[in-house]
Amino acid sequence: MIIAVASGKGGTGKTTVSVNLARVFGNGVQLLDCDVEAPNAHLFLRGDLLVEETVNIRIPEVNSQLCNGCGDCSDFCEFNAVVTIAKSAMVFPELCHACGGCETVCRKNAIREADSRIGTVQTINAGDITLVHGRLDVGISSASPLVEAVKRRIQPELHAILDAPPGTSCPAVATLRKSDYVVLVTEPTPFGLHDLKLAVAMVRQMGIPFGVVVNRYGIGDDRVHLYCGRENIPLLLEIPDDRRIAEAYSRGETIVDVLPAYLGLFTQLRDSLLYRAD
Numbered sequence: 234m235i236i237a238v239a240s241g242k243g244g245t246g247k248t249t250v251s252v253n254l255a256r257v258f259g260n261g262v263q264l265l266d267c268d269v270e271a272p273n274a275h276l277f278l279r280g281d282l283l284v285e286e287t288v289n290i291r292i293p294e295v296n297s298q299l300c301n302g303c304g305d306c307s308d309f310c311e312f313n314a315v316v317t318i319a320k321s322a323m324v325f326p327e328l329c330h331a332c333g334g335c336e337t338v339c340r341k342n343a344i345r346e347a348d349s350r351i352g353t354v355q356t357i358n359a360g361d362i363t364l365v366h367g368r369l370d371v372g373i374s375s376a377s378p379l380v381e382a383v384k385r386r387i388q389p390e391l392h393a394i395l396d397a398p399p400g401t402s403c404p405a406v407a408t409l410r411k412s413d414y415v416v417l418v419t420e421p422t423p424f425g426l427h428d429l430k431l432a433v434a435m436v437r438q439m440g441i442p443f444g445v446v447v448n449r450y451g452i453g454d455d456r457v458h459l460y461c462g463r464e465n466i467p468l469l470l471e472i473p474d475d476r477r478i479a480e481a482y483s484r485g486e487t488i489v490d491v492l493p494a495y496l497g498l499f500t501q502l503r504d505s506l507l508y509r510a511d
């Protein structure tokens with residue numbers, strides 16, 4: 234089963250839910266930190282580095298001897314990553330999404346692809362949990378290929394928990410794709426509700442079943458709860474606004490390890506997800 238943990242914005246407690254959920258799954262679970270621009274699950278799940286792999290994407294290069302400046306490649310590229318200037322094509326690698334389309338449409342065979350490094354993927358043995366996390370190189374703007382590289386490490390025989398990047402942009406969509414269930418983490422505030430609605434729209438469009446975890450329950454108001462009720466969205470868990478949780482977070486500790494009273498809550502969440510995704 235593949236469970237993605239996502240949120241409409243950062244700072245809602247998405248990683249807190251991901252790592253604590255992984256802790257209560259016990260043996261045989263993978264946690265894949267797909268927030269490759271700011272991975273932080275490893276701060277809570279320390280372990281031994283098993284392997285670090287470099288991830289490359291294929292970026293086009295133009296052979297100016299063959300290029301006749303026809304413009305077919307720049308017309309095709311919806312990311313404006315290749316432009317035709319003065320009868321020759323020019324590639325801007327930082328904008329390229331490595332789709333390979335420009336090479337396909339070039340009738341002069343003037344484009345070939347070459348490896349370009351975008352980051353690394355580390356696999357860490359953290360006790361019962363295998364943690365996989367990607368780290369995007371500085372200056373690389375396209376995170377989705379690295380998210381895909383992290384997801385290629387999913388082992389089908391294990392449960393997988395994906396910690397998605399915040400928001401509803403391409404890397405978040407790339408993370409959620411092919412998940413069995415999505416957990417949307419939010420806070421009971423007007424801002425939380427606003428971003429939750431965006432995340433709900435994304436997940437509904439993708440056709441993936443989902444439910445909501447309300448973090449810092451007790452602050453704000455009841456509009457998130459009313460919204461979920463109106464929209465028939467399952468409320469999976471409420472995590473109280475507890476100063477001890479924030480303190481544990483700041484020390485890099487998991488809630489279920491240092492606050493045993495919360496073990497039952499996350500165990501219930503696990504059981505609920507196993508039932509819903511079945």
Ligand code: SF4
Binds near residue numbers: 300305338
């Ligand atoms: S499609 Fe090929 S020949 Fe035409 S501008 Fe692009 S690289 Fe040059």
Ligand code: SF4
Binds near residue numbers: 312329330331
């Ligand atoms: S590989 Fe795709 S994104 Fe990159 S320049 Fe070519 S068409 Fe554009």
